[in-house]
Every structure is written in structure tokens, then in C-alpha cells.
Amino acid sequence: MTEQEKTNEVPLSMEAGTLLKNKRESLGMTQKHVADRLRLRVSVIEDIENNRFESQQVATFTRGYLRSYAKLVGLDEKNVLAALEQHSEVHVQEQETEMQSFSRKTKHEKHNSRIMLLTWVIAIVIVGISAAWWWQNQQEDSLTQVVSESSLDAEQMAVDIEKIDSISADELIASTPAEIAPTMVESVVESEPAPVSAADDSAQAVTAEVVDAVATDASENEPAMVEVAEESTEPSVVVPEGMTLLTMKFAADCWIQVKDVNGRTLVSGTRKPGQDVELAGKAPFKVILGAPEGVTMTFASEPVDLSGYTSGKVARFTLPL
Template sequence: MTDPQDNNFGEIAEPKPAQTESGPGQSLRAGRLERGLSIEDIARQLRLSVRQVTALEEDDYSKVASGTFLRGFVRNYAKLLQMDAAPLLQRLEQSLPPPPPTQTISYPIEGIPFPSNRDHGKRNLIIGVAIVLALLLLVYEIYRGSEANIEKAPSGNVESRVETEQTSDASLFEAPPEITADGADIAASAGRPAASEPKPDVQPPPVRSASSPVVPAAPQAAQQPAASRSADAPSRELADEGPGVVRLIFEGESWVEARDGKGRLLLSRVNARGTEQVLRGTPPFSLKIGNAAEVKLVYNSNPVDLTPHINVYGGTARLSLE
């Protein structure tokens, strides 16, 4: 038979496991019950769900946001219950699993080339060359576009423009006909004295034999050049204004290059102010006129407006006359 005291001694000798508090959940639950609040009251005041409040009291952090948000929930819960949040946060840190160790990834930098001043210089040089090439290409496209925009001036269009511009250019182009008329009158007046000169008394030559040559009368031979000169003056004026004739009147210094339909170079020179050029050839005529604003063009006795053909970048007119 055993002694009761021995049984009591045995019960006292058995060690009891120490109760350890794993997290702040039990303290928060005890504080809530002490103040007579329900889980719904806490959830409404903390603006949390009932599930999240229950998870905090059960230390089930898988249902609650971790990290900074979890610490904020515990701090707000303790503040609502008027409890000290510092020991609760300390117990929270002890109950949380340790964060995984961070791995530092190192990359070798020996083989990574760093840009040097020489590389910057090469890059700037390449950029400069690209800019220069772009500018040259732009200039070429502008010149190419001006060449492609050469418009032809048919004779029918020339005649229609003559009717619309007759009033504005009448004073400019009335002078040549007057000069032509005066030249014709001068030539005619020069021919009249030659015809009205008294013929010298010519005695009949002595009778000669049939074998002797016959000498023509000298006064008749002298009258023929005078008559031919008087007839050539109006014909020359008409030739300057006839078909296939290009007339250029320069009111300022201008360089002109002209070719006819056969590719012959009719004119290529700088023309002074106040001069004129008359070109004859086979249509169509190809004209390049510098300083075209100071040049008047007449084709087949009709004035041609150069304004639509003038390039705005250089003042050069390029056109074709058919």
C-alpha cells in the first residue's frame, strides 16, 4: 500500500509545460471581452472585415495582410482598446516567421565597356555627317522639284494671255512697231532720192561691130542696191517678229541659256541692262532665264508672262515654248 503523501509528492514532482504566448491575438481578445465589445464592433470601428479581426485574435496571419499593414492593424486594435501597443508589436515580431535571407547577386563588371571621350567624339562626328547629308539631300530635292515643275507655254495659251495683258503691256510693246514704221519710212525716203536723181545725159554709143561686148548702163546698176536696201529694212523687222522667233528684252542684267528643238545652243551669256536678244530656231525652245523678273519675253509676236515659271528660291525661270 502506498502512502498518500507519496502520491502527492509524485504529482508535485511532475513538471508542467510553461504556457507561452505566441502572438498578440490572445491579449487583444481578452481586452475586447473585458470592454464588452463584439468582433463586429471592432470590425466596424477599424473598418476591417469580421474575418480579418478573427484572424488577428487567432494569430492566423495568412488571412491578414502581412508586413506593414499587419503591424498597423495591431497598433490600431490596441489603440482602440486603450492598450499599450509596444509589447504587442514586439510579440508580433517574435511570432512572425523570419524573412528569407536576401541573396546578393553580383555581376562581373570587368567585361562591360564604358564609353570614353573618344567614343563621344566618334558619335558626334557621325551625327554631324548625318546632318550634313540630310541638308544636301534637302537642297537636291528642292532643285529637283523646281526642275520637275517646268511648265510648257503653248502658242494657244500665249495668245489668250495676250488678250488679258494687252492693256497693261501696251505701252511696253508699242514702241517696236513704231520704230519699224519709221525705219520703213526712212528706207523709203532714202530710196526716193535715189529714184528721183536726174539721169545724166548719156549719148548713144558709137555703132560697133557685133563682136564687141555690150556694156550695161551704169546708172541703172547704181539704182538696184538702193532699191534692195529699201526692201530689206521692213523684211528684217518682220523677221524679228515672225513665227519661230524669240525676243528677249532686258530691263536688268540677266543670264540666259536657250536651246531650240534640235538641241542647238542659241544663247548662253550674261546680258546687260537695256539690251535685247532675238533668237531664231526650230520649236520647241527651252529657256533658262536668271533674274527673270527683269526680263520681258516675246514669242511669235506675243508677250509671255514669266511670273508662273520663276523659282522662288533663286529667281530663275525655266520654261519651254512650243
């Protein structure tokens, strides 16, 4: 074996960058000299000698850089590339190991997230059951309170009835208004047995006098009530001085609008049968009738002739005509 072959023999256990670096140093060359000869940056030579190869560069540029570097320092490029591939496989295996560990970590985190989700669901169910139990207790308490209040009201009513039963007829008549006293006196007299003593006769006479007095007061008050009712009757429309009375009676639905001499709207809208209109204002009036065939009008107590307006057409006119 020649000396040149011994020089080119390199141990495959060493990485490609380390082989090139050792060879360069044995030749006394600097990284700057190698970079200038290969027309590369010094940083690229440093990355190669430190075995910092990016995965993308291994497939494209790194092999070319290593071949050029090996030729420059006199190494067999096959040995250098073999060392590169050997250590690249180790690197790939390490990456796969890291990926597997990362996958296990991901599965573990996913498992933990499922446990956390299940825990939250159980907590929500417990809170919901507690809320339902509390609401049911509140409803039962409310029902118990209502029942107790009802029982108290019933007891109070029973006590009131007992008190009313214990009141004598005379006390009941004395505390009753004068309007209903005669009726109550009569019912009491009818319900009691016939008098048998002189004291009962005098009491009956007093009762009769009370009944007569109340009846007399009621008969005296009746005319006054009639007079008040008569006075409350609404008077007819009063026409102020300088204004004119306009009346409308409707036999069918009709939309109307009436404006006075100042353009002020006196009435507007739809009127139905029976909804008569009486208004007073300053003439002349501008009148619009949607269905004039169903309207009867008087202006200043004089009838207004609407026979000239055909059915189904809107009537527009000014009063007086």
C-alpha cells in the first residue's frame, strides 16, 4: 500500500466535517484560504467542519461542498460522502426517536385533556343537581308558607263569625247605616216570637217609629236625586258668537275631513254609523267626504244637498256652497 493510499484512508467512525478539518490542519491551511479557493463564505467552512448540516442542504449543496473540499485537501470524496451518509442515518434515527417521544407526549396530553373534560362535565352535573335540589326546596317552603297562611285566614274567619254570632240584634241594628236599618229591623222583628209583655209592646212601638222615620227620610231624598240626575244631562252644542254649527250623521262608514277658514283641521278620520259629528267653527268650511252617499249634513241648521255627488267618488266642496 502506497503512502498516498494510506493518507486517503480515513476512519469511517469520524464525521465528514471532522475528516476535512483534520486534513486541512495537517496541510497547514486556514479556513480563509479554503474559503477563498472554493469561493465560499468562511461561515460555510465553519459549519462544514463543525458538522452543522441542514437537512435541505444535505440533499442539494452539502454534497457538492464536501466534494470540492475533499479534492482541495486531497481526500477521497467517496470516503467523505460515506461518513456523511453514516452520520446522517444516525441523525435521522435520533430525530425519529425524538418524534416518537413527542408523539407519546402528545398522546399523554390528549389523555389528560380528556380526563379534564370529563372532570368538568361531572362538576357541571353536580352543580345542576344541587341547583335543582335547592329550587325544589324553595318551592316546598313557599307551598308550606301559603298553606299556613290559608289556615291562619280560615281560623281568623272562624273567630270573626263567632264574634258576629255573639253580637245581639240591637247592637247590630245600632251599628248599621240608616239606609238598610229598616230592612234589618223588619227581618229581626219577623224572626222573633210574638210579644207577650208590656215591655215588648213598648219596644215594638219604638221600632215602628224608627222604621217610619227612616222611610220618611228616604222618600224626602228621592226628588233631590232625580233633580241631580236631570241636571247631569249633557247639554247640546253651544255655538259661540261668530261661528257656525255643522252637523253630520252617518248611515255607512265614511272618511271625513273638515277645515275652517284659517286652515285648522276641526275633524279628520273614519266615522261609522251612529258616530255623529257636531262642531262649531269659522266658515267657510272645506269639507272632504270619502263616501258622500252615506252622509247627511246640516250647515247653520240648514240641510246640505249632497245628491249631486255620485256614489263611489270623493266629494270635495266648501260650505256655504
